[in-house]
Amino acid sequence: MAEDKLDKMGPLLSSIGEQVANDLEGDPNGIYLYVEVGDRWMSVNVFRDEGDVVRNYPSHPELTDLLWKLWKLENRDRKMRWAAMEYEIRDDKFDAEFAYPDQVDVESFDIDRREIALRKRFGDKPIIYPPMPNLD
Numbered sequence: 001m002a003e004d005k006l007d008k009m010g011p012l013l014s015s016i017g018e019q020v021a022n023d024l025e026g027d028p029n030g031i032y033l034y035v036e037v038g039d040r041w042m043s044v045n046v047f048r049d050e051g052d053v054v055r056n057y058p059s060h061p062e063l064t065d066l067l068w069k070l071w072k073l074e075n076r077d078r079k080m081r082w083a084a085m086e087y088e089i090r091d092d093k094f095d096a097e098f099a100y101p102d103q104v105d106v107e108s109f110d111i112d113r114r115e116i117a118l119r120k121r122f123g124d125k126p127i128i129y130p131p132m133p134n135l136d
Helices: 003-024 061-072 112-122
Strands: 031-038 041-049 054-057 084-090 093-099
Touching: 003 031, 003 041, 003 061, 003 084, 003 093, 031 061, 031 112, 041 061, 041 112, 084 112
Parallel strands: none
Antiparallel strands: 031 041, 031 084, 041 054, 084 093
């Protein structure tokens, strides 16, 4: 990775952690993001390990804006930009891992990718999703 890209990514990755902590109004430890980016779309999943359970939270537009900025730091060729990111905060430090299009094809719909990532990270801990809105 080029030095100038690292110089730009580090502060942006830190800002992502700060934004999520602000959005969740609390301690950032235990936060886990699973993000996928495709052709003109982004799926942002925010989770927090709360001990006995892992809770899913809505993402805020400010977080999505930061993630788009991070994605656009990559090569101008979309095929060379990351396609999925796993981002975790533990002991007040973040760790980000990226998967690229040759590793994961986000253009093919696969709902199991997120669930596989969650099981890898949290084992059999129950995942609590917010209730679906009543559309009546």
